[in-house]
Amino acid sequence: EAEVAQSPRYKITEKSQAVAFWCDPISGHATLYWYRQILGQGPELLVQFQDESVVDDSQLPKDRFSAERLKGVDSTLKIQPAELGDSAMYLCASSLRMGKDNEQFFGPGTRLTVL
Amino acid sequence: DQQVKQNSPSLSVQEGRISILNCDYTNSMFDYFLWYKKYPAEGPTFLISISSIKDKNEDGRFTVFLNKSAKHLSLHIVPSQPGDSAVYFCAARVNFGNEKLTFGTGTRLTIIP
Numbered sequence: 486e487a488e489v490a491q492s493p494r495y496k497i498t499e500k501s502q503a504v505a506f507w508c509d510p511i512s513g514h515a516t517l518y519w520y521r522q523i524l525g526q527g528p529e530l531l532v533q534f535q536d537e538s539v540v541d542d543s544q545l546p547k548d549r550f551s552a553e554r555l556k557g558v559d560s561t562l563k564i565q566p567a568e569l570g571d572s573a574m575y576l577c578a579s580s581l582r583m584g585k586d587n588e589q590f591f592g593p594g595t596r597l598t599v600l
Numbered sequence: 601d602q603q604v605k606q607n608s609p610s611l612s613v614q615e616g617r618i619s620i621l622n623c624d625y626t627n628s629m630f631d632y633f634l635w636y637k638k639y640p641a642e643g644p645t646f647l648i649s650i651s652s653i654k655d656k657n658e659d660g661r662f663t664v665f666l667n668k669s670a671k672h673l674s675l676h677i678v679p680s681q682p683g684d685s686a687v688y689f690c691a692a693r694v695n696f697g698n699e700k701l702t703f704g705t706g707t708r709l710t711i712i713p
Contacts, residue, residue, distance in 0.1 A: 489643070494641075516699075525705065526705050526706075527691070527703030527704050527705050527706055528703050530701065541700060576643055576644070578643070580699075587699060588646050588649075589646070589699075591636075591643030591644045591645065592643050593641065593642050593643050594642075
């Protein structure tokens with residue numbers, strides 16, 4: 486069964502360092518999402534891509550976070566510099582397309598700990 | 601501003617009994633609702649959904665009920681099984697535009713053998 490792949494699964498870094506997460510969506514899925522889930526809360530959308538274009542990045546802290554999906558397939562989320570409050574699970578999801586009733590499939594996530 | 605609320609952080613149910621998980625929302629623009637299940641160290645997996653034009657949707661042991669006037673939905677699991685122990689997230693979206701999902705805070709369901 487096709488799955489969304491994410492790496493690394495776990496990342497520990499020190500404050501002010503740079504970190505990067507990678508996501509490979511299900512083959513053929515045009516829409517890709519990055520979510521952040523803080524402990525005890527639900528996932529919150531950071532950025533959404535349709536192919537290589539950003540559709541929604543209204544909740545992305547653009548002073549330190551960046552995301553790209555250069556060829557419209559895999560994607561990278563970067564944080565520079567990392568802060569203590571960035572400790573969270575970072576989830577990637579993909580869907581076949583934008584449109585009504587379209588299901589999002591989630592990857593296993595990257596758990597980030599900032600010391 | 602929490603637009604989707606799950607007021608019960610945890611729930612314990614005997615195996616074989618009914619599990620009822622509740623979710624409330626405040627945004628009247630939401631017209632599609634989903635339940636996701638999440639095991640530790642895994643991403644959420646889609647469980648069941650319901651459109652606002654319906655008040656019930658059933659899939660095997662899982663049934664979701666929607667009460668639009670009360671802005672409330674619930675997930676019923678009958679009968680509950682040990683493998684149902686997980687965190688359940690309610691999510692909602694406006695079914696046009698970018699399909700952004702707004703999630704609740706989750707309910708941890710524990711099925712007691």
